[in-house]
Amino acid sequence: xxxxxxxxxxxxxxxxxxxxxxxxxxxxxxxxxxxxxxxxxxxxxxxxxxxxxxxxxxx
Amino acid sequence: xxxxxxxxxxxxxxxxxxxxxxxxxxxxxxxxxxxxxxxxxxxxxxxxxxxxxxxxxxxxxxxxxxxxxxxxxxxxxxxxxxxxxxxxxxxxxxxxxxxxxxxxxxxxxxxxxxxxxxxxxxxxxxxxxxxxxxxxxxxxxxxxxxxxxxxxxxxxxxxxxxxxxxxxxxxxxxxxxxxxxxxxxxxxxxxxxxxxxxxxxxxxxxxxxxxxxxxxxxxxxx
Numbered sequence: 404x405x406x407x408x409x410x411x412x413x414x415x416x417x418x419x420x421x422x423x424x425x426x427x428x429x430x431x432x433x434x435x436x437x438x439x440x441x442x443x444x445x446x447x448x449x450x451x452x453x454x455x456x457x458x459x460x461x462x
Numbered sequence: 463x464x465x466x467x468x469x470x471x472x473x474x475x476x477x478x479x480x481x482x483x484x485x486x487x488x489x490x491x492x493x494x495x496x497x498x499x500x501x502x503x504x505x506x507x508x509x510x511x512x513x514x515x516x517x518x519x520x521x522x523x524x525x526x527x528x529x530x531x532x533x534x535x536x537x538x539x540x541x542x543x544x545x546x547x548x549x550x551x552x553x554x555x556x557x558x559x560x561x562x563x564x565x566x567x568x569x570x571x572x573x574x575x576x577x578x579x580x581x582x583x584x585x586x587x588x589x590x591x592x593x594x595x596x597x598x599x600x601x602x603x604x605x606x607x608x609x610x611x612x613x614x615x616x617x618x619x620x621x622x623x624x625x626x627x628x629x630x631x632x633x634x635x636x637x638x639x640x641x642x643x644x645x646x647x648x649x650x651x652x653x654x655x656x657x658x659x660x661x662x663x664x665x666x667x668x669x670x671x672x673x674x675x676x677x678x679x680x681x682x683x684x
Binding site for chain 2: 410411412414415416417418421422423425430431433434436437440443444447448450451452454459461
């Protein structure tokens with residue numbers, strides 16, 4: 404195993420350790436979605452997926 | 463008197479929000495230009511893929527250890543430039559690998575344009591709808607955690623399809639983060655333009671890298 408893989412693994416491991424308490428806290432304290440909220444998120448995300456497919460087809 | 467207060471407060475709040483938004487976009491555009499200049503230098507000096515890892519490690523160190531202590535002072539602006547400069551320089555190492563492909567420059571330009579369209583589109587959407595996307599917070603952070611674990615596993619598994627799946631999910635997650643961060647600025651959840659700039663910069667950077675990876679893998683040029 405080369406040093407790039409070890410370095411990447413160490414970096415990702417550090418990110419996970421750093422992010423874990425924040426994710427736990429955010430999950431506990433995030434406000435709940437109300438009616439129409441998810442639709443408002445899924446619509447632009449679907450547009451982005453379509454746009455990426457278009458980009459992939461163009462190259 | 464009471465009436466004045468109720469009228470003035472939202473106006474002051476809106477002014478403060480606009481100020482944070484303006485400062486964020488100004489600093490973001492300046493750091494993007496600086497980052498691009500550093501990437502150009504890195505390409506010019508033909509830095510290798512190891513540069514990316516070392517630069518990202520340095521930038522993460524600054525984000526975790528230095529930025530929280532300097533975000534409320536003028537020094538924070540310098541730290542943001544150091545972070546984005548390092549990330550830009552690291553990007554050069556990745557760009558050199560793509561430039562070695564016959565259609566490398568086309569891939570890079572397509573990924574750059576695509577990232578710009580995604581960021582501008584999502585920002586315009588969040589700004590015009592003025593919807594509160596704070597409910598996304600928990601899901602985005604947990605999603606990020608899951609994708610980091612998957613990326614860590616894939617270092618050892620080395621499955622190309624998993625790499626593509628991870629890149630695709632990162633683009634979706636970062637798009638969610640753009641909506642979340644922009645909405646936080648609009649609704650007063652984020653009042654520090656330095657932290658807001660770093661958050662948006664990281665989302666744009668990750669979208670660009672992931673899009674480049676997807677385009678590179680699916681363009682048919684090995």
